[in-house]
Amino acid sequence: MAIEIENKDQQHPRAKKDGEVVERLLQESANDNNLAEVARLRIRYGGFPGARSMQRNLDIVLERWNLTEEGLFELTRQIHAEGRAYKRNSNGEEQEDWT
Template sequence: MSDTAKDQEHPLWRSDRTTVDSLLVGEATDFNLCELARLKIRYQGFPGARDIQRDLEKALQRWQLDEASLFERTREIHQRGGIYQGRNKDQDDWS
């Protein structure tokens, strides 16, 4: 059986698809870098949403980054704080 035959649908695919589409045309702002890193973590190893996983890689390439440098930059951004101001601070959105 092929991998695509076993693929699962991620429950947040629809909202994440919108975010990924904006990353593909947007600039590498602090917010967009953090969104890219957040979604890379969410879909890492997920058996499905191949379109999103592929497009996250495209965004990395477009911004001339690899995963290690993305995570390094976003750790620095998060240390400064305030990147997700206005969002529900009690809600984790990693999975």
């Protein structure tokens, strides 16, 4: 007897906040922080069973910036290695959000 598995899209708990970030990224140009944000979101939503519009919008951002995912990750590895990603807030803490 075969077990049937349903393919159901899931709602990511960070989708609302991340969606706001992606909407901003769609309007802005590539810079160190924006590249790091797109890479972070590509990692978060890559292979996620859902958030299809988020994934499409991230594809659009990369297309507008004339980047492939491989090129994005290459740039962001360099950005992180040189400590250029994410600015510090008024408390001196990095505003990086990997949750």
